[in-house]
Amino acid sequence: MMELSSYQANRMLGDQGYPAFELRHILAFTARHFGEYQAQALLRAIGLDSNTVQHSQFVAVWQVDYALRMLHELSHDPEIGVRIGATYQLAGLDILLPHFATCRTLRDCLAVVNRMPRLVGSLSDTLVLEEQGELAMRWLNTGRLEIQHYHTIFSHSIGVLLTLARELTGERVEYSRLAFQVPAFAGRYLSAMTGATLAFEQTYCEWAVSEQMLALPVTYPFSHAKTPAALPLSPSLIDLVLAQLHRHFPQIPRLEELAASLNMSDRSLRRKLAALGTGYQPLVDMVRAQRAIAALLAGQQSIADIAGQLGYVDVSHFRQSFKHWTGQAPGHFVRLNSSSPEWETSR
Structure with missing residues (x-):
């Protein structure tokens, strides 16, 4: 069985160490869709340069949070988060690959995600619920973040998880349901990408996946896996x-x-x-x-x-x-x- 606790108080903030691969993917998306000028403007705003981001294992949480906020303000697109997540690739997750390499099923991979929040990055507390052949991950906004920004963070997370799950298994993994706290929007990209039923103006942001999906075997070759990385040594x-x-x-x-x-x-x-x-x-x-x-x-x-x-x-x-x-x-x-x-x- 997956090693999951029901409630996970994993929200990160401020100068806590956040995996740099997240920022690298966001910057690449920014350059591709909004131009290199905007990517450089983002780097200046968070006080980093391209070389530092490229060769770092960790950056500060606020820098990743700022980047997601800026992209939402640039695009005014309620689906921007999931669009960013859809561009992720396992080969770019350097510090996580050795841990995923030990997994046999998608359920094992999800256990890694939940067991190692500091290596994965977590901007929200979560609650895991299992019932009637489904596993659901409910997000708890204990930080009282502004709802549209919280929506961007959540939709980014569901895009990343789904994209990586498909690469891990070689199968079209889909969510069974998605819940959002924001008012209804068209969500055509979300629906097509995730295969999920969308519900809006809900009490919580939440995603659910079937046990059949979680039982899919991991087939990714992990040729890029390296020695597992340690957490940042200096406490923030x-x-x-x-x-x-x-x-x-x-x-x-x-x-x-x-x-x-x-x-x-x-x-x-x-x-x-x-x-x-x-x-x-x-x-x-x-x-x-x-x-x-x-x-x-x-x-x-x-x-x-x-x-x-x-x-x-x-x-x-x-x-x-x-x-x-x-x-x-x-x-x-x-x-x-x-x-x-x-x-x-x-x-």
């Missing part, structure tokens, strides 16, 4: 802050205290986090949200007990916070996600 500022939050949890250090533990002033920490597109409170909220979701889905504690475990004296305050983090009250969230519900119809 985001990693250092998150490590301190987890270390002291549920007690949350004041910004001044945490900055001092990192040998910097609170003003300097605040400025550096802002430059990475985040702040101290959003990181605190992310840690609390992820802890709360994991505890709720475990189903072993009451909401009041979980609130107390997270440091809340007032359970109503926890309910309000949880709704702010996820868009849903804790009880409603559990009803939607503790088991695989029926697929919502478009409204």
Whole structure:
């Protein structure tokens, strides 16, 4: 069976190390469809040059995130994400190939994706659901990203996964269903490429694939596979802050205290986090949200007990916070996600 946990708090952000092959594919797509000038403008905006990107194994998360945002703004195309994903090739995934080379089925490959988020790159927390001959991957927007940008990230991911699955197996792998939070759009390219039924204005972004597809054998020769790469050795500022939050949890250090533990002033920490597109409170909220979701889905504690475990004296305050983090009250969230519900119809 696939080594999957139900809930995966794998969202990456800021200066955490993200696989550089992602940025290389995005830049190649930009040059091909919008011109070399736009590709160079993108590089300048994220402070990199072509040579650095070409020879790096990791870049910063914010640089990949910025690139996807820029392409959406350039194209105004709701299908831009999946179009980018459709251009990927296994030979360009250098650091992942040795891990895929050990896989016998597509299910094994998906296990690698879920087991190694730092080598794959993950811009969202996810929830895995298996029921009635299907596996579904539900995206949880715990970062409260703007919905159109989140849609671009999600559609990019489904395009990449599907394109690579077809190359791995030599078969026309298809999704059985796709759910989007955005209002309906034509989606002709999406439908033709994925073979899936599309549902819009859903509670979550989600893709589903049949067990038959997951059982397909891997036939790719892996002649390009090299020695597995290690993760970046130097921890990012985001990693250092998150490590301190987890270390002291549920007690949350004041910004001044945490900055001092990192040998910097609170003003300097605040400025550096802002430059990475985040702040101290959003990181605190992310840690609390992820802890709360994991505890709720475990189903072993009451909401009041979980609130107390997270440091809340007032359970109503926890309910309000949880709704702010996820868009849903804790009880409603559990009803939607503790088991695989029926697929919502478009409204």
